[in-house]
Amino acid sequence: MKNVAIIGGTGYGAVELIRLLQLHEFMHIKKIISHSQYGEGIANTYPHLTEFIKEPMEELDIDRLKEEVDIIFFATPAGVAKDIIPDFQGSSVQCIDLSGDLRLTSAEQYKEWYGKDPAPQETLDKAVYGLPEVYKEQVKQAQIISNPGCFPTSALLGLIPAIEHQVIANQSIVIDGKTGVSGAGRKQSAMTHFSETNENVKPYKIGAHQHIPEIEKYLSDIAKDSITTTFTTHLIPMTRGLICTMYAPLEKNITSSEVIDLYESYYETHPFIRIRDEGTFPTTREVYGSNYCDIGLYVDQRTNQLVVESAIDNLVKGAAGQAIQNANLMNGWDEKHGLNTIPIYP
Amino acid sequence: MKNVAIIGGTGYGAVELIRLLQLHEFMHIKKIISHSQYGEGIANTYPHLTEFIKEPMEELDIDRLKEEVDIIFFATPAGVAKDIIPDFQGSSVQCIDLSGDLRLTSAEQYKEWYGKDPAPQETLDKAVYGLPEVYKEQVKQAQIISNPGCFPTSALLGLIPAIEHQVIANQSIVIDGKTGVSGAGRKQSAMTHFSETNENVKPYKIGAHQHIPEIEKYLSDIAKDSITTTFTTHLIPMTRGLICTMYAPLEKNITSSEVIDLYESYYETHPFIRIRDEGTFPTTREVYGSNYCDIGLYVDQRTNQLVVESAIDNLVKGAAGQAIQNANLMNGWDEKHGLNTIPIYP
Amino acid sequence: MKNVAIIGGTGYGAVELIRLLQLHEFMHIKKIISHSQYGEGIANTYPHLTEFIKEPMEELDIDRLKEEVDIIFFATPAGVAKDIIPDFQGSSVQCIDLSGDLRLTSAEQYKEWYGKDPAPQETLDKAVYGLPEVYKEQVKQAQIISNPGCFPTSALLGLIPAIEHQVIANQSIVIDGKTGVSGAGRKQSAMTHFSETNENVKPYKIGAHQHIPEIEKYLSDIAKDSITTTFTTHLIPMTRGLICTMYAPLEKNITSSEVIDLYESYYETHPFIRIRDEGTFPTTREVYGSNYCDIGLYVDQRTNQLVVESAIDNLVKGAAGQAIQNANLMNGWDEKHGLNTIPIYP
Amino acid sequence: MKNVAIIGGTGYGAVELIRLLQLHEFMHIKKIISHSQYGEGIANTYPHLTEFIKEPMEELDIDRLKEEVDIIFFATPAGVAKDIIPDFQGSSVQCIDLSGDLRLTSAEQYKEWYGKDPAPQETLDKAVYGLPEVYKEQVKQAQIISNPGCFPTSALLGLIPAIEHQVIANQSIVIDGKTGVSGAGRKQSAMTHFSETNENVKPYKIGAHQHIPEIEKYLSDIAKDSITTTFTTHLIPMTRGLICTMYAPLEKNITSSEVIDLYESYYETHPFIRIRDEGTFPTTREVYGSNYCDIGLYVDQRTNQLVVESAIDNLVKGAAGQAIQNANLMNGWDEKHGLNTIPIYP
Known part of the structure; x- marks a missing residue:
């Protein structure tokens, strides 16, 4: 103990x-x-x-x-x-x-x-960047963990397999982020005011979000190339939940089904990543309260783009859950210990 | 197992x-x-x-x-x-x-x-009525459990100590119920349609709710008297959560603090009931996803009424959680087994 | 002009x-x-x-x-x-x-x-209390108007006909108030924080709301008797909308249909009051953005109580709309001028 | 009349x-x-x-x-x-x-x-496509109007000035759509079920939305070139409101401020288009209940992309309001007649 x-x-x-x-x-x-x-x-x-x-x-x-x-x-x-x-x-x-x-x-x-x-x-x-699906061995050895941001967790998990396998180009990647209000914490502001936020979608920090350099740094590390991304964030009238919709030009002739296979194989030993079947996409509710990152993939043949939907609970996989997952690895415990719970639905 | x-x-x-x-x-x-x-x-x-x-x-x-x-x-x-x-x-x-x-x-x-x-x-x-805070011994012996309705769970737990101790009259009890939409289940209807329900409070089944005879039956059993109640229900734009606000004429000269003591003592051995301190009241969010019933009490000296706020998660203490609590008791397990989780907040 | x-x-x-x-x-x-x-x-x-x-x-x-x-x-x-x-x-x-x-x-x-x-x-x-459905003649002559509070507007319009016609007793009246968050204004607080308020029902200011003496004063004036009421308020996860559910012991043997007739006749010349047909009740959405007060009535024969549901938009009939209605009357214009709009639905 | x-x-x-x-x-x-x-x-x-x-x-x-x-x-x-x-x-x-x-x-x-x-x-x-900001003269002469879809209205108004002035490329345009639930109408389905939709973001009809060919047809007409777009749609837990976030590769060296000037000049005579100041972006709430389309623009110099946020009320500018605007033009009335109302906020 x-x-x-x-x-x-x-x-x-x-x-x-x-x-x-x-x-x-x-x-x-x-x-x-x-x-x-x-x-x-x-x-x-x-x-x-x-x-x-x-x-x-x-x-x-x-x-x-x-x-x-x-x-x-x-x-x-x-x-x-x-x-x-x-x-x-x-x-x-x-x-x-x-x-x-x-x-x-x-x-x-x-x-x-x-x-x-x-x-x-x-x-x-x-400090080791605590995204266990990518840096598990380093996490196991770490004394200091830098736990990833909520948007970077969703975006990196959704893009890295395609980057690493050179399915997509390193440039012209678009990340459209959508988050519940709890990401802004408990402090009071216009961003967190109910009457300003309810029945509303609010773009914010366009081009100025501190998660931009974080996403680009780790994507670039994986790609061994300098990657920039166009990243926007939108406040959604819900408490929890975060989904990044990502768009990237394909570098390969590939089908939706092949991309899905590639992601499934990439994350095979990672218990918190669930790849959706072809034609289906995750919703934020389906990971609510849990440490899952659910990913849906679609190849738009008409435009030669890969579309990725990557959903997490911003307070769990995007914060506290991932922190515990890291603690588990640092201490030699089962990665899933304490986190093996079913999302709360509905 | x-x-x-x-x-x-x-x-x-x-x-x-x-x-x-x-x-x-x-x-x-x-x-x-x-x-x-x-x-x-x-x-x-x-x-x-x-x-x-x-x-x-x-x-x-x-x-x-x-x-x-x-x-x-x-x-x-x-x-x-x-x-x-x-x-x-x-x-x-x-x-x-x-x-x-x-x-x-x-x-x-x-x-x-x-x-x-x-x-x-x-x-x-x-069949034994599976409200363990009242019928624990019978539940332990039962083979068939009738699991209480969501409104009756909240209402009975909020009223029974006052009824049993004759703090309130047996007549002129008012129960104003407020529930999230998940209580209506997954079937599709105007009651469960997002655009009809969002940004709305909708009174429904006024005077006709099937939980009326259930509430009255068990209150009457406790009181050994025929009790009728005025019971209304309101659909609230949220998924989970149920709170009954109850009003009853006082039969005794008593303070808020004394009523709180009485409830605390009544529920002393019942782990899922939490009585709030004087001047504070539960919110539905504070029991979200958990098997708790949180109760707040107030004596309105000006009008000689007891006011009770009793909050549950309609799908947990109002349904599945209480069912598991009953199964625990029927099988000699700790009543809290599998249910000892913290509400998900926010 | x-x-x-x-x-x-x-x-x-x-x-x-x-x-x-x-x-x-x-x-x-x-x-x-x-x-x-x-x-x-x-x-x-x-x-x-x-x-x-x-x-x-x-x-x-x-x-x-x-x-x-x-x-x-x-x-x-x-x-x-x-x-x-x-x-x-x-x-x-x-x-x-x-x-x-x-x-x-x-x-x-x-x-x-x-x-x-x-x-x-x-x-x-x-100052004249600007509830035109009751004090129209005084409003017409006034230079200073005190515009009613949001809860008092809903509660008084819902109770006054029954009080004036001695349908209900002057005591043991219960008012259960439910309001959207915009009633708390734009200042930032735990009451107005999205993550604290969304998916939640929150009782507040129980026994301490400043609308209590306002409601009691005007009810007492009408009744020519000292009336006290048990009044509670609940914060609902919506921006606009307010509904008071009211309960009062009947003084007369009367049916739902007769009470409805009485209210319709009481408000016959008042264009912003709409009385619902028997068996139907207003929702807050049905007055959204408008100056209406919609009222539903039910006589609970089993418990000898009158139940009233009275819905307004707290920012319109509960504030700005009523203020304009008063200005219309003070200046000899049609009471409905500028206010004759259909509620926004859904 | x-x-x-x-x-x-x-x-x-x-x-x-x-x-x-x-x-x-x-x-x-x-x-x-x-x-x-x-x-x-x-x-x-x-x-x-x-x-x-x-x-x-x-x-x-x-x-x-x-x-x-x-x-x-x-x-x-x-x-x-x-x-x-x-x-x-x-x-x-x-x-x-x-x-x-x-x-x-x-x-x-x-x-x-x-x-x-x-x-x-x-x-x-x-049939004339009733997007008056683009086809005003044709609308004035029409006997049959095909009123645009909600997503196309937002997307076309947000993209057309940049397409027409060749600010952006005709390919690799991404449109990320976010809509309230009322767009799905009143019929009952999993898409419109409160408990499935509340506290949730749900991608839907990815690659299969019937608004794709509509958007591409009119963009192509303007560009006199065959344009395809990657278009996704997301269901947001709100009743009304629609916003498209659009991303397109820049063809010109241009600043945010210059793009804003270009849009302001393009829409100078069009009363329902409001272009936001540099650094600010519209929210759906700010057009709620009104016929406005509010547009925010940002040039991401780091990635050479234009980002456009285009917000409408899906039931007004995306449906009934635009229909009335068309009727006004067809009958020689002021385009704004009956539509000159302030959005309802909050």
Whole structure:
């Protein structure tokens, strides 16, 4: 049994970690750290946690964490983990950062897209990008995990097999992202205001989303080529769920059925990827509350384009679930441990 | 390990049973029976079940069921279970009926409110009303369970402590029900049409809901008095969730805090009931996907009324979760087994 | 043509006034006053108003308003209008206050429920409660209108005929209110956060809503008796729409059909009240975007209770539409002018 | 004053026509024709129309229509108007078909995409495609209008200026469509079932949508070149609203600001097109209930792509509103007559 701390206790990432860890037999939540509400019970903010978490949240105390916990999940806003994780380097504590702080290994890029000072380069260099379907071996060896963003998880899982097998061109890739509102977290803004968001589709951060360099970096790594993508994001009137619709020019003469076979074979040993049968496409509801990424594929013969639909629950495979999947791998447990649940439908 | 069959495989009740049974270590889904789609895989209809259920659905075969399964869940529309369950009387198979067929022990009442011929009287007499917070000992001994309706579950749990302790009068009780659309099942109608239901509150079946006699029967049993209630139902633009707001004239001079204490003590040994602190009230989201019934209480001193808010997930505590809770008790397992999960929030 | 000013230019009340006044031939929006954003165009905040309002919002200047406008709508939060309206007393400017500042004629009650200092007594005394279906003659003569709250509009219109005709008792009246989120305005809070509100029913302000004394005051005035009501409010996952379900003990032996006749006759000359046929009930969608109040009635013979469902659009009949209806009456125009539109469905 | 008939009285297209025609001073609804419900009042099905339409719906009678009405709106499913409109050719009755029957002038294409026999070629040849921003002069002269589909309206208005000015290539155009559920009409199906659609994004008809040939035909006409597009459609959990996100390779070195200028100049005399300022994009809510098409533009310099967001209300500019706009032009009235209303927000 490993002891776990969650830093950033009052956000949705933490709440989802708590929900999922309740089903995990080898991890025990020892501490929940909150900068703004330490001393309080988390059930004051989230009454649905009554009966589950009774200890008050605590202030950050790095020395005590080193003594008392084995794994730390950072469910913090951008700009927090980068200043704390370096203190754990050299210790045996495993750090899994759900924020974007360690995803761009270029310090300049981080400054440009996040508008903050980056983590120390040696921390950036040690962090492993926790997309287990692609970097499983590195994850197993990692002490620091940079957990992927929600859009990059969906986009990379949907594109990488086609990139790696040179089914599609490296340029002119279009990614049309659609996300539920919980991706914006619990802070209040026009983006999260019910009356502004309900019965509405709202394009946002067009050409300016911080997930653009993340997607391009890992696609480029796979392709061993410099890939740029046209990426847009749309806010959808739902709480959870994220789907990227992707379009890319075909490099090969290939049918829908052949692409499906190729993806199935690529993900054969990866339990959280489900490839849909020809002519059918995933919906976000079909992965709701689960760690699945469901992928549908279509070759448009008329236009010579590959169309990919890649659906996840942004709070699970796009955040807390993937973090636990990474923790499982880092500790030699079954990758699916605690995550082998059926999506909640309807 | 007990083998389980689910009859009525393509409705939401069955799908929710499958989701919850996946977390249960002592029950194994052996068969899914579907009258309309036997021979097909359930994942054709519900792609989110891919990887979980691979065997095709089967036709009903009572003799084989007697041989091969220990427990049958009836997730069938009204009018089906009543004709099948009698065939299992005398066998060792445990039958749990999620429909309304066995809830009214008066054959005449069933005919009046359901418009169908009732079950045989000896089946009605053998069936135990599976509200474990009230009838736990009977449930433990039962072979046939009549699983309560969604509104009655919420209403009875919210009213019974006050009735039993004569805090409120037996007359002039008002129950204002509010439910998500999944309660109407998967069949298509104006009630379940998105464009008719979204951005809308729709009163329905005013004075004519088949849950009225069910609520009144069990309240009356508790009170040892004939209780009638004014009960209305409102369709809310959400998928899951049900809350009854109840109003009853006080019979005693009592404060909110005293009523809360009384409820807490009444439900002390019942793990799925959570009583809210004074001044706070449950929301349906706070029980989403879970077997909890969360209850908030308020004494309106100005009008001498008790106000109760009682929230459940209509598909869990209002259907499949409660059915599993009953199965746990019937088989001597921990009441919470497979149900000890945190609500999914947000 | 009368010139109009709207004070409180960036809230939903103002935006709805602008939408409705666009259809009005005798009122012209001369000025929009905003304390927080004067100098800016309103289309910066509300791009849907591009092409309609081009002049920048202005700072409050009472002298210029007296010179340049004939009618002022106060779409301001509680506590603003009460300090401004007295400056217009004695002038010819008509003031219509959409906030709660002038609704309680008792200064003590205002202090208690709103937590602020009240308006001067002489302003309170001059203000007419702008519920035209009940106070039409007074409205016609008024210079200052206190526009009713959204819940009181629905509740009073649903109860007054039965109170006035002594169909129901003056005590033990229950009002179960259900409202869309736009009633909470545009400010950001947990109440208006999409992820907290979507797929959720949330009871709020139980026993503490500032509409309680307003409802009771006007019911009591009609009854010439002191009436108290048990009033609860529930936040529904929709933007617009409000419905009160009301329950009251019958004082008379009466059928549903007779109550319906009585209401139809009571509201015969009131074009915005539509009484539903027996056995049918209004939904909020059926009044969406319109100034209607649709009412359904049911006599529960089993429990001797009258059940009333009264649906409005909270931003129209519950705010801006009713304000324009009042302005029409004050100026001798047809009550329906600018408001004779069909609800938007679906 | 012209007399109007609506055929297809019980669908959402008819209901929206009724709503909008209520604001029109020169058209009077003389008849509502319903094949399935003639003899009944439309308010039986749509209670919100009580007080507005009192005459019962009628059976189709072509001779009487020729005598009694001047304009007919066909709000019928595919396959109906094509068999009726030929009977009005040669008469003075103006026919406006909201279905897809006359949109594809190639009889073969209609057969292929709609699976039905096409209209007579001479009817196809006479019908004018009613997209007034492009074909205004032809519309003014037309007797038969083929009213554009909802997706084509959004896509064509968003792409045509760039095509016509050769800003973008004629190939590799991607159109990612997102629509509310009302586009699927009132008939009941899994697509329109609340529990299947709420909290969900559902890709549908990928590569098979009957709007594909319509979009390509009119783009090709403008380009005088054969254009194919990759077009996908996604069902969004909202009732109304449609937005197409479009991506096309740039043919010119151009900035966002220059593209915006070009669109503004292209649509200068077209009152229903609003081009957003640089860096801002329309949301569907901002056109809700109105005849506007709001367009946002962005040049992605990194990938050399033009991104267009084009938002409409699918029932107004995508159906009934555009039909009225066409009727205005055909009859020499102001194009905006009856349509000059502010979107309903929020």
